[in-house]
Amino acid sequence: MATGAINVEMNIAAEDQQSMFDKSKIIARRRMPTLELIHERFCRAVRLSLFNMIRAPIEVQMHMPSVKSYEQFVSEFPERTNINIVGIRPLRGVGCWIVDPGVVYIAIDNMFGGEGRLAPRLSLREYTPTELRIIRRLVDALLNDYEKAWKAVYEIKFDFMRQETNFGFAKITSPGEMVLHSKFTIEINGRPGDVDLCIPFWVMEPIKAILYNNMQGFASEPDEHWTNLLNDQVHEAPVTAVAVLARKQMLLREITSLSVGDIIPIEINDPVTVYVDGLPVIKGQYGVKEGRYSVKVSTIQHPAEFLKSPLEKARLGPSMMRSAEKGELYEQSGEHSQSHSPIQAPKPNETDVSSDTIGQLADELDPK
Missing domain, CATH: 2.30.330.10 (SpoA-like)
Structure with a gap:
């Protein structure tokens, strides 16, 4: 009788443990309406900022944010890549911005008089000091616009810490921890490249309720690009x-x-x-x-x-x-x-x- 009672208790503990893992899968599949609105505002701001910097046609596309393990996030990138470590205030923790080499080389080509028509030759070589300075300008523009996009919801600040080229030296959390992965595709002169933001999910714990809240009254800014396009098409209406x-x-x-x-x-x-x-x-x-x-x-x-x-x-x-x-x-x-x-x-x-x-x-x- 005692053995049976012990088995029952062990089975209950196993079910509780299984339900805990199921909850983590549910969290990974849940949408974040507020974060999606923030990212839409961020895309509009980045498009204007990069156009003023590069002076080339810019299109920014937002991908749906996802929650995954840090190990899975790292496996999606090559061995050597550009990693920018940033601190997040007032939240406790760090995150990283990853800039695709295609974005870097096309931006440099346009900034120095090229037209970005030739496909960049991507290699595993080290970045030159000039390339690192331009990457820092791109990252500063991204950080500034991302802070402004969050301002209507929650005041956060990003402090640039350092640049790395290997995830072995840029460990922002343990491999088994869940992270929030946000991807943006930046298209310069018709050539796309990705910019990724990774933040440990435990860092977002104080504002997790805000992310999953469906903010109907979120104040949106007018999109000048679509406003001008609509104005032109209205004038062309027969x-x-x-x-x-x-x-x-x-x-x-x-x-x-x-x-x-x-x-x-x-x-x-x-x-x-x-x-x-x-x-x-x-x-x-x-x-x-x-x-x-x-x-x-x-x-x-x-x-x-x-x-x-x-x-x-x-x-x-x-x-x-x-x-x-x-x-x-x-x-x-x-x-x-x-x-x-x-x-x-x-x-x-x-x-x-x-x-x-x-x-x-x-x-x-x-x-x-």
């Missing part, structure tokens, strides 16, 4: 400009009494109003240029002026146009209109009323 030369109101019996060859008298408005996507933006004088009806621009009202008046007065959109200006004339004229002045209209012989259209309308009338 719009429809329609110059309404004349309007004619007719009764239905007058339309049905028309026959092929009849002429509908019209009077051209002066000045002519040009509607840009339904807004009366341009006014000008009607005329003919190179055999085509044209409008010489006299006044232009900026579309932003329509937003200053109340919506019930502005009536934004095509509804601002009268019903007589919305039909076939609007669609046909929009194909020939241009956004430059003078605004070209269809040729004179194209503005005659189509007899086929009138006949079709007459055929569709209900005899009753």
Whole structure:
């Protein structure tokens, strides 16, 4: 009986131990929403900082942060690499930034007048003093931007300690300890290279709750790159400009009494109003240029002026146009209109009323 009790206790202890290891696997698989937002802000800041330093097209891509053993992290790198040891305040511990040689050589090529088109020859040679100074500038820029990215969440500071080329001299924790691995891919002139950050997970223990917290109210900074790109694409968006030369109101019996060859008298408005996507933006004088009806621009009202008046007065959109200006004339004229002045209209012989259209309308009338 006593032996059975002892076996039960031993089995319970083994299950507890197994559950402890299962929890460590769960932690490694959990996402860190706050850290992902911090890294997104860091990528935007680094792109601008490296562009000012290297003066070349820069793209920075963030990879999902992962938790793994330090031994597994070290096995992903070659025997000799650039390792930058940094202290982390106010957290107790150290971390390391690893800069891929491809990033170093392409950055040096661009900084000294090259274009970075040739693939760098990666070798295991020692870095020269000039290369080490440029690496230090790159690392300082990374540290500065990473501190700013964390500032809205938690104040951390990185103190540069030393550079190493072998993990045997850069042991920041024991091989079995879990570490937080963050990878960023920096693309310079179309040639990518990686920058890795490794921090022991026990160092992040005081702020672990912040990392796993889903911060919905995280204040984000505007991305100037995407803002400029969106602004350029908005300016390149096509719009429809329609110059309404004349309007004619007719009764239905007058339309049905028309026959092929009849002429509908019209009077051209002066000045002519040009509607840009339904807004009366341009006014000008009607005329003919190179055999085509044209409008010489006299006044232009900026579309932003329509937003200053109340919506019930502005009536934004095509509804601002009268019903007589919305039909076939609007669609046909929009194909020939241009956004430059003078605004070209269809040729004179194209503005005659189509007899086929009138006949079709007459055929569709209900005899009753």
